Amino acid sequence: MLRFAKFLKKVELRLITYRDGFQVSVARKDKFSDEFIEKSAVIIVHPDTAKTFGFKDGQIVKVSANERSANLRLKVSEIAPEDGALMPKSIYSCYLFSDKITIEPTDGEITTPNELLEVYT
Amino acid sequence: MWVCTGCSCLCDDVEIEGNNVKHACRIGAGIILNRSVARAEPLIEGRKTDMDSAIEKAVEILKDSKGVAIYGLNNSTLEAQRIAIKLAKKLSAYVDNGSKFEKLAEMILNKEIPSTTLENVKDYAYVIFYWGCDVHNSMPRHMSRYTYYPRGKKRQRGYEEDRFLVVVDVRRSHTAMLAKKNAVFIKTDDDRKLVREFVTALEGGIASGDVLRVVKELKKSDFNVIFGGEGLIKGLGNEFEEFVKLVNSVGYFIPADYRTNSMGFFKSIFEAGISKANFEDLLIDETIDTAIIVGDDPLNSMPFEIAKRLVKLKLIVIDPKVSFTSKIADVVIPSAISGVECGGKMLRSDFVEVELKPVFKSEWDDVEILKSILEGL
Numbered sequence: 001m002l003r004f005a006k007f008l009k010k011v012e013l014r015l016i017t018y019r020d021g022f023q024v025s026v027a028r029k030d031k032f033s034d035e036f037i038e039k040s041a042v043i044i045v046h047p048d049t050a051k052t053f054g055f056k057d058g059q060i061v062k063v064s065a066n067e068r069s070a071n072l073r074l075k076v077s078e079i080a081p082e083d084g085a086l087m088p089k090s091i092y093s094c095y096l097f098s099d100k101i102t103i104e105p106t107d108g109e110i111t112t113p114n115e116l117l118e119v120y121t
Numbered sequence: 122m123w124v125c126t127g128c129s130c131l132c133d134d135v136e137i138e139g140n141n142v143k144h145a146c147r148i149g150a151g152i153i154l155n156r157s158v159a160r161a162e163p164l165i166e167g168r169k170t171d172m173d174s175a176i177e178k179a180v181e182i183l184k185d186s187k188g189v190a191i192y193g194l195n196n197s198t199l200e201a202q203r204i205a206i207k208l209a210k211k212l213s214a215y216v217d218n219g220s221k222f223e224k225l226a227e228m229i230l231n232k233e234i235p236s237t238t239l240e241n242v243k244d245y246a247y248v249i250f251y252w253g254c255d256v257h258n259s260m261p262r263h264m265s266r267y268t269y270y271p272r273g274k275k276r277q278r279g280y281e282e283d284r285f286l287v288v289v290d291v292r293r294s295h296t297a298m299l300a301k302k303n304a305v306f307i308k309t310d311d312d313r314k315l316v317r318e319f320v321t322a323l324e325g326g327i328a329s330g331d332v333l334r335v336v337k338e339l340k341k342s343d344f345n346v347i348f349g350g351e352g353l354i355k356g357l358g359n360e361f362e363e364f365v366k367l368v369n370s371v372g373y374f375i376p377a378d379y380r381t382n383s384m385g386f387f388k389s390i391f392e393a394g395i396s397k398a399n400f401e402d403l404l405i406d407e408t409i410d411t412a413i414i415v416g417d418d419p420l421n422s423m424p425f426e427i428a429k430r431l432v433k434l435k436l437i438v439i440d441p442k443v444s445f446t447s448k449i450a451d452v453v454i455p456s457a458i459s460g461v462e463c464g465g466k467m468l469r470s471d472f473v474e475v476e477l478k479p480v481f482k483s484e485w486d487d488v489e490i491l492k493s494i495l496e497g498l
Contacts, residue, residue, distance in 0.1 A: 016292065019379065021258040025151040028127075030159035031421065031445060068425065081292040090421055091445050097424035117448055120420065120429050 010104045011053045013045070013085045015065070015096070020088035027090065032113060040090035041110045043072045043103065046080040055103075062106040065098035068119070070111040074103070091116055124477050125149035126196065126460035128260045128379045129470035130239075130267070137480060146261035152461060153480070159443045161455035172454070172485055179413075179437045179452045180497035186411035186435060189214035192400045193417030195380035196458075198465025198477065201487035202382070202389040205415065208495050215398035215409065218386040219417065221354045222378045223397050224361060226387035229374070229472065234365050237346065237373040238471045244273035247342030248335065250287045251377065253312065254350020255294035259379035260470075264299070268348070275344075285338040289315065290352060307331050312356025316363045323370045345372040375471050381459075385468035404430040411435040413494075415487060416456070420445035439490055454490050457483035 023039040030036060043063055045055055055061070057076040062069050070092055080086040085101060087093040095116050123135040127148035136143040142150040163175035170178075183189060189212045194202050209216045228234040242249070249268050256263040264270055269280050276283040286304035288297040293306065300306040309315045315332075322328035322336045339345050347368055357364055368374040376384065390397055400419070403409050404427050412434050420428050421444065431449065438450040441458045457463040460477040463486035467475055 018255055018294070019259040021147055021261050024258075025147045027421065028148065028442070029151055029155040030443075031418075032159065032443065066426075078293055079295060079298075084292075086292065094421065094423055094428060095425045097426070113445065117420075117445060120425075121432055121449055 010102045012100055012102050013049070014081075014083065014099055015087060015093075015101045016081060016084050017087050017089045017093045018079075023088040023090060031091075037110060037112060038073075040088055040092050041070070041072045042075055042088060042092075044075045044077050044080040044086040045103075046082045047076050047078060048082055049080070049085075050076040060106055060108065060110060061103045062108065063096055063101050063103055065096045065101040068095060070095060070116065071106055071108045073110060095119070122478065123153070123480055124460055124475055125152070126381050126458070126467070126477065127152055129381055129383060130260050130262055131381070131467055131469045131475045132262055132266060133475060134266075148261060152458065156458055156461055156481070161438075161440050161443050161447055161453055163455060164447075164450070164453040166451055175452055175454045176490065176493045176497065179454065179494055182411060182435045182437060182451060183212060183494070183498060186212075188409035189411045189413065190398060190400055190403050190409045191216045191413045191415065192219065192419065193415040194218050194386050195220070195383050196416035197382060197487045198459055198463070198467055199382070199385045199389060199474075200465045201415075201459075201491060202386055203393070204488055204491040204495065206389055206393045206395065208491055208498075209395065210393075211495060211498055215400070215403055216390060216395065217398045217400040217403075218380065218383055219400065219419075219422065220378055220380050220383045220386070221351055222376045222383060223387060224359065225349070225354070225374070225376055226384060227391060228361070228365070229376070230388060230391060234368055235373050236375055236471065238473055239267035239375070239469065241344075242268050242346050242375070243271050243276075245275050245344040246273075246284070246346045247276070248285045248287060248339050248345035248371070250289065250345075250347040250371070251296050252289040252347055252349045253352025253354070253356055254348060254377035255290070255296045256348070256350075256377055257295040257299065259350070260377065263348075263377070264296075269299075285335075287335050305331050305335060309356075312353055313358070313360065313363065316357070316367050320363055320367050320370065323367070339371060343372070347371055347374050348377040349374060350377040378470055382467040384470060384472050385466075388468060388472065401427050409434065411437070413437045413439065414446055414450070415439045415491075416441070416459075418444035418446045420449070439487060455485065456490055457486035459487065462486065463488070
């Protein structure tokens with residue numbers, strides 16, 4: 001990858017969802033809890049992707065797809081595909097469901113499930 | 122011993138001593154320890170009511186409806202699923218559990234594809250495929266209790282010598298990370314092509330190094346098994362012919378559908394002579410005006426463009442817990458947690474029937490609720 005990629009403001013990646021055991025556990029406990037947000041409002045990228053585009057583990061990013069967006073916590077892990085991003089299956093991944101998503105840094109707060117529910121209703 | 126209803130492993134070796142839940146995975150332990158958190162209450166249009174009024178309102182909605190679907194039922198017992206099917210017949214309603222394993226389940230039940238039990242896998246299996254599934258997350262004790270790690274009758278030397286693990290996925294999942302010694306991880310974006318490659322190699326043809334290595338291992342044993350998940354089904358795109366050929370060469374297939382009683386649902390509908398509908402298609406085509414959601418939360422599992430159509434429907438949610446879908450429901454009817462607060466039977470992912478052993482008792486469970494609705498109609 002070229003070094004100038006680090007200055008890209010928006011990165012387009014394909015999205016894959018997966019079932020995360022810890023997330024399932026908190027979802028079964030209480031979907032309106034902080035724990036649920038912590039385990040669900042997450043997007044995971046591969047270490048190579050993070051290095052290429054200058055993403056840092058733990059930063060908040062704005063993830064957009066199909067004219068919808070949500071602020072999520074970015075995590076860096078080898079469980080993500082090298083050419084895409086990974087999200088645990090939840091209302092967040094459903095809301096952003098798309099083959100392609102864009103990720104960009106943001107100073108905003110993490111989106112809550114109640115904020116997403118407002119869009120549904 | 123308690124039977125855990127956290128996933129379709131239905132582990133029956135869980136011990137509960139106060140707040141100490143022994144042998145359960147994080148999902149199973151959480152079900153017991155957090156059972157009183159975020160419980161649903163009877164609601165009509167968001168306002169608190171009593172159970173009888175909520176059920177009466179549900180009946181009233183169903184009487185006025187022109188098209189009904191019953192969705193979910195994966196966390197319900199066989200007994201509750203069968204009453205839901207009676208209700209569906211009474212209402213000429215559609216039923217769907219949201220699982221994509223229907224065709225493979227049907228083939229197993231019709232003996233068109235060889236399958237076996239998890240106990241047999243533990244005792245005899247050598248090569249174990251996990252194809253398009255991350256059981257480390259979705260069915261956390263699958264490998265440790267039933268398949269790769271335990272020693273079995275004919276597999277006494279442990280997983281590093283007596284098993285060969287094959288993980289096939291689009292990414293290096295947590296399950297794939299366990300593929301170390303006597304194991305291989307095959308990354309693929311084209312499952313159909315890989316299935317064909319395996320079939321060719323098993324017939325003596327040319328294939329890639331990893332495939333040939335697996336084929337060499339397969340020939341060492343006459344008991345090998347493929348566990349297939351949603352990733353496999355998506356990758357096959359409903360074309361199962363080549364895959365069935367592969368399973369016949371390998372040995373056996375068992376679905377890795379994590380949904381607790383998904384196989385029970387399939388068996389129940391096949392026995393009742395009804396077909397599974399596709400709830401998402403019903404929403405897209407606007408075929409229904411009412412839905413009964415039993416123990417599921419489509420807002421937490423369906424794409425936004427489809428799930429937002431639920432808002433236009435009359436929604437009756439039957440669930441032990443507050444869910445996102447319950448927040449937009451017309452009627453919420455709280456139920457018992459199957460296996461924890463009510464008994465009954467479920468089918469494991471290998472179609473073995475398991476009797477649940479509830480540790481608490483609830484007045485209202487799915488059976489009672491669905492029966493009351495049926496009687497009200």
